[in-house]
Amino acid sequence: MAQTIHVGMADLVAVKHPSVLVTLGLGSCIGLVIFDPKNKVAGMAHIMLPDSRESKSVPKPGKFADTAVPKLLQELLSLGALPTNLQAKIAGGAQMFSVPGKESGLLAVGARNIEATKKWLEQHRIPLIAEDTGGNKGRSIEFAVPQWTLTVKVLGTGTKEI
């Protein structure tokens, strides 16, 4: 039986058994999954912000893109994943409406989250194979291990699989 595991704000979870990894309520945040289908290892992070700004101790590495990607990678490898098998999917990174004629840099947290997550995946040579990002809507996600499907529920709209 697949076990359902909730990944809360700024959390990060890696598993090596049939599971459904769930994150409820993504706004500008990113739900990141990385998995090794050959060795059947997978993990999810609920990233809130792009950058830890080198703050010395980050008690929850899942919180920032720059700390979440390496930490999740490390946990997957310790469960037996091989770096060359890894693949990633992401969802989230929505934005508030921008006031017409006023491009707000301050509030582009969603876009910055998407960009930072992609950058760190690239740095670690993990291919991003699917994404559902941007827009102005909230999302909830479920990742099925070992089917490797990411079900994205766009709140108030519908569900898609990526």
Add this chain to the structure above:
Amino acid sequence: MQGLDERTRELIQRRVLKRVKDIPSLPQFVVDTLKKLDDPKSSASDVADRLSKDEGLVIRILRLANSAYYGLPRRIVSVTEAIALLGFKTVKSIVLAASVYKFMDSSFSGYALDRGLLWKHSLSVAFAAKHIARKCKVEEEEAYVAGMLHDLGKIVLNDFVRFGYGIIVRLVEEEQVPFMDAERQVLGFDHALVGGLILEQWNLPESYMAAARYHHEPEAYEEQQGVIRSIVDVIHVANVLCLMLGIGVGADGLQYYLSENALERLGISDVEGLMSEIVDLISQVDEEFQVGE
């Protein structure tokens, strides 16, 4: 846009107003308790006695008071203790928050909010508002309560939003108008306006009404200065940041504007830093979000 015809809209507006009228007022003993808590001459046991009428309410108050946020040295088991450790002012806002719990304790499917999510969102905005208020030297407890109440209009408008949902969504998507403007165009009311009406009916202070009324459009509030101006701005920012963090986000999603003027007036320049602090704070109060006992 294919909207509702004039007659249907009028009917809806009458029904919304009727539903607002039908919202029960806060129980008299709660109102009395709040007065007692304002009066420096009252005693803690006096207040506790009054509240003992409603056991469910007392349990809710104690859960909130025991939240890690307040950092009490031990788990408290009575309202008297809560007052001794937290003071009248804080307990007053906790009593108010606990009193509106029952209004939010269900699902609001028009907004795609499962049971507990409106409470979670409201409580999170309350804590975020309190945090921002402290940083920006605005009255903290007032911000907390205003945060708790800001989306109250959703409890009434929910059924109507469900009814007009297809049209509202099309309007938001095709014309990129904020969700609230679409509510207003389609239904004649939006949840901010309705929230203000409920609070007016409850006879609560003007700052709570203004915060509910203007939480998505702080520029529409006319005063440029003063306490209420600051509370409106604090609630606006706290709400937007909680939506961005995905806390209790529903069908309306992030489909609202953020007023940079509000940030400026409050002197907030590091939005991401503030979001980071709010994440830590909300993680502390996570256990309060469980619905029911």
